[in-house]
Every structure is written in C-alpha cells, then in structure tokens.
Amino acid sequence: MRTERNVSQKKLADAVGVDKRAIIFWEQEVNEPKATYIRNLAVFFGCSADYLLGLTDE
Secondary structure (H helix, E strand, O other), rough: OOOOOOOOHHHHHHHHHOOOOHHHHOOOOOOOOHHHHHHHHHHHHHHOHHHHHOOOOO
C-alpha cells in the first residue's frame, strides 16, 4: 500500500510514530506492528485495521 501510493518509508514512519527501521522490518516481515501502530496505519491510509490484517477486502 505504501509503494502503491508513493509514500516514502520516512513519511510513513513519521505519520505512524515509529522509526524508519520499523517500517523496513515490517515490510521485510522481520516483525509485526503492535495494535497501536496498526490503528495509526489504518488512519493514515484511510482503511480499516481489518483490511490491513487481511481480514476484509475493503
């Protein structure tokens, strides 16, 4: 979703409240975001947390 919307890792990290390395780790599946960050990601992208978790198609 980040790359589809041409959002840099730094911009997303700043918006979500994490370090850029956290975004890199999430994208490389080294670790997963906490629920708080999933909520922040959903707000940033204007979608539901369920969508981000792959539980819904919208």
